[in-house]
Amino acid sequence: MKYIKIHKEGRLILLMLLFILFSINIFIYLRFPNFLFALTTIVSGGIMVFLTYFFRNPTRVVEIDDPSLIVAPADGTIVAVEEVEEHEYFGDKRLQISIFMSVFDVHANWYPVAGKVLMARHHKGRHVAAYLPKSSHENERSTVVIETEAKTQILLRQIAGALARRIVTYAHAGRPCHLNEHLGFIKFGSRVDLFLPIDSEVYVQVGEETTGNETILARLNE
Template sequence: MKLHKESKGTLTVAILAILIIGGISIYFLKMWSLLIIVPLLVILGLVFWFFRVPNRNILEHVENVIAPVDGKVVMIKEVVEDEFLKEKCIQVSIFMSPLNVHICRYPVSGDVVYKKYHPGKYLVAWHEKSSTENERTTVAVKSETNHKVVFRQIAGYVARRIVFYCNIEDKAKAGHEFGFIKFGSRMDVFLPLDTEILCKIGDKTKGGLDVIARLRD
């Protein structure tokens, strides 16, 4: 199983902690140490699972808006995006549990025209205000269909580290990685009002594979 590059620090700390705690428990508790070691190994297995990188066949897309993450669609509504677009648009939000793949992918192909990191709070990721009050990043892409699409990584109550690798003037390719969020979070995508929405609340998404909307020419 291939692991994401962001796993290195977390796994190093986790393995060292388990070795130290396991060694101490064996020394003092003997056979009873299994009551501590086994749960720790289960947790370590979950950490490995969290950082997995699935092998996915990413296709080329022009009009299609691709699910940027694995998760569950929790919101589809008309809002005003006031950071970059400064106009009404459709917000599609996808919540990621700690068991989902947490690679963040471009939802559309085009040119990166804006990026910004925002420090903030750590409300639960499904809270509506988390989109504007939590630690987050905002990226905007001018799509190949000449639409401006904004998407936002949002830290949750557990997630405490967001990374994004894109830069302004980078070429965005729908379905390809641009960042990562650790341990439970949300992705918001802001689309033009006339976008054809192809997903519904409650849908489970596969990042890079599922088409959630289609931009109109």
């Protein structure tokens, strides 16, 4: 029998919401007509089903022999594959691959490569729509720089969207990171940007769907 595994970032939220909705429905049941109780019960059930689905945590294991491959850090849609100037860390031209996550996508984020975390930094910011290019440097975001086993450095940026109000990042500078491990979680619609060396070989294009910890995005020239 299949069941939905809930991500740890959603367990407390779901328990609190269940208590609140249960209390509201009991109050309405005792004070108002039956049809209103039936309506609120249906609405409450719909809310719980949606949020349980949103915080789902599928088990995915990627097995690759080539450490130069970049694995998708998130579910979503490719919205950008382009050369850009990356100013926060590298200060030079990089290849940017951006994945937009709608509220219907899995919102857990995975490490795209194995290696060592060199930097993990959170920035406060705005909450414009995550599919807009300016969200990469204006929105609330977390930046993680990883050095691969071959000493190539890449940058990953978690970006909050119009609905997202919290970014969770598990990465810490100086610690190792591995494929199949969660890098973090973004709540309610968001985006993940990857900044790779300019000579990386890209395997995806704008409009393609990605599956986190499964889809191969690119290969580093190592």
